[in-house]
Amino acid sequence: MITIKFFSMIREALETDVLEMEWAPTLGDVAAVKEQLIAQGGAIWDEVLAQDDLLVARNHRVVLSSEPVSDGDELAFFPPMTGG
């Protein structure tokens, strides 16, 4: 099982703050998870997750779409950070 969280305007656009997805070998990297989310969610998810400035974190570290994903991981999708 992997946990996927969404923050800020991404959370609002998808009307989802967290979901769980059964992990399988086909979900080998972040890009594959994103494709699965779009396949499940439809057009709005495709539009939101295709944003150029979308960031993704794996286990609390920002990573690239090619980052491997393992069973038990926590992923998060969010827009550029604006702390301070």
Added chain:
Amino acid sequence: MMTACVQPETFDAVAEYRALCDAHPGAAIVTFTGTVRDFSANTAVSALELEHYPGMAEASLAELGERVAQQFALLGWRIVHRYGRLMVGEPIVWAGVVADHRAEAFAACEMIMDVLKTDAPFWKREYSSNGAEWIGRAEQDIERRRRWDVGEID
């Protein structure tokens, strides 16, 4: 003292300064306090909402403090960052560093704030007469972040 804290409650910047001084007497101390402005690019702001990523926010600030401490040989540091709904004038963030000399202290505090603005998982939403609006990343923040050699900007 080498700690980061993420909290909804307000904090006392003077008390934070005193605690840092008490822990590391007789050195160069630089602090920064960020508060909620009453204006943005186009309008008067009445409040600010800060969303954060629990777990990653704390880890991100702790890692930043440790990295800066190593780069500038800091004797001590502390970062406090709030989340939730904040009114104009309320403190958002506080960073304090202690070094042997002022040059390292100034640079370290500046680096903490410049990297924190773009790399710590917080998102700001401004409230004004126009409603609520998420704030995008400012170009000047990206430029300031690039001055520090800590990898590519996310």
